[in-house]
Amino acid sequence: MAVGIHRKTIAYIDKQAIIHNVQQEMKRLDKDTVLYAVVKADGYGHGAIEVAKAAKKGGASGFCVAILDEALELREAGFTEPILILGLVDVKYVELLVLNKFSVTVGSLDWLEKANEIIRVNEYNEKLYVHIALDTGMGRIGIRTKEELQEIERWLDGNERICFEGVFTHFATADSPDQKQFEKQVSKFNILVESLHRKPPFVHTANSATALWHKSSSSNLIRFGIAMYGLNPSGGVLSEPYQLTPAMKISSEVNYVKQMQEGDTIGYGATYSASQGEWVGTVPIGYGDGWPRGLQGQDVLVDGKRCEIIGRVCMDQCMIRLPYEVEEGSEVILVGQSQEQLITLQEIADHLNTIHYEITCGLTARIPRRYDNTSIANSDKKTNIF
Structure with a gap:
């Protein structure tokens, strides 16, 4: 699509606002918690590369995207920080995941077995880093039972090719005054994670809404999305704990x-x-x-x-x-x-x-x-x- 540079219809993006919003959230984090800036969908329409630069300046130590191509865009722009792909990636692209050191979301043992075989045959020197998605009530992607999760953990235990880097879920109603669904998901997530014999380095639940209004929720990685752009995830239903500056x-x-x-x-x-x-x-x-x-x-x-x-x-x-x-x-x-x-x-x-x-x-x-x-x-x- 042609960019309309010869007319005066323009979206101005205030990078200082993005820096400010990230810094405000960083002040609230425990010392062992990291913030990944969510720059999927071209930075929510703000421009992924420039947003990533601003977020990094504000203190973000990594990035989240939805699809492989978005992760590749960041690498091609020179970003060396960790990048977590939140959507599922076809197993045939394992080489791109490994060689670019992407962390990838996994929702089945079958995918892991196929990925492991590709890595074995091609003798890659780098490991594949995976985050296991848990479906606790979003109904989108992820493992649903302790038995499935424990089976995956046993399979990953001692695997030299695939690193179990994280486990996570996504809340459906973290931006709602009604806490019933949120608490139900928290309970299910805790039960699933506690069934693991050993927790991975990252256990995370916090999107923007969870980070803003549920600070006590167990998460050592914040997936900071819409709030980074200065927008209230609840649409103003809930008051922000600090001022968000629209970008x-x-x-x-x-x-x-x-x-x-x-x-x-x-x-x-x-x-x-x-x-x-x-x-x-x-x-x-x-x-x-x-x-x-x-x-x-x-x-x-x-x-x-x-x-x-x-x-x-x-x-x-x-x-x-x-x-x-x-x-x-x-x-x-x-x-x-x-x-x-x-x-x-x-x-x-x-x-x-x-x-x-x-x-x-x-x-x-x-x-x-x-x-x-x-x-x-x-x-x-x-x-x-x-």
Whole structure:
């Protein structure tokens, strides 16, 4: 996909905000606990490589990704830190796992047996490092019974080719005020781990929500994801134990201005009819950029004033109702602050009845990411771009 460098629709990423958020969490960790920055899905849409650089500067000692290709991207960018792949990887790619020193998630003895044979035949000098996934209630991937886990442990015991580096689970409701499901999963995880004769170096449960609101949960590796980007995992239902600084601002411009007559229609389906004398601006962003069609009725900011998106969002453009005639080229803040007004990713998510994760991950490559050190709270000031 072509990157739109010749228009003014840009996602600004504040690397200092990422550094700050990581540092805030690092202050809360025990001395024997490490923090891995989760940079899957292109750093939740923020840009994996630049986010990884900032997270490392903030104190992250490793990284988590979802797929093998994301891990390879980090290695190719020069990162030598530990990288844990949280998703399952086809066993035929064992060579890439071993030679790049990736840690990989495993959910069955069958996978381990096949991997071991590949390593034996090819006589690799390096070991394969594995983290056993436990399904305690997420219903996604992982071992479910003590018998399965103990069988895997016996098989791994003394294996010279495969290192049992970690065991983990993922909580489904760590961001919820209702603790019943969370406590049920904690109990099941503890029962499974206690069935091991010897714990591996890493026993981990803590995603962002668990790290923020369940500090007592046994975990010596924090998988720090959405909170690193300054976003509350609960969508604001639970209060943050420290201030999270949002890292993303999205801005564009008014590139066309017109005054409408009464009854003039706007957009596909003619779903909006203008009043006499209304000023309407066109903004070059649409669902082809990951700005969803359902954002009709959502506000953006122009000159510190809220302006409603009118008519259906098009693939490449959307239209807004202006309070008065503005100059073409005037800045439009879609996410961020303009004077005293602020639009957050949470507001966008609430409008769409979804979560902010989906919004940032859905932004396409057509929107360039630019990296600076100015926080979103000061986003109306000029910044120095790296």
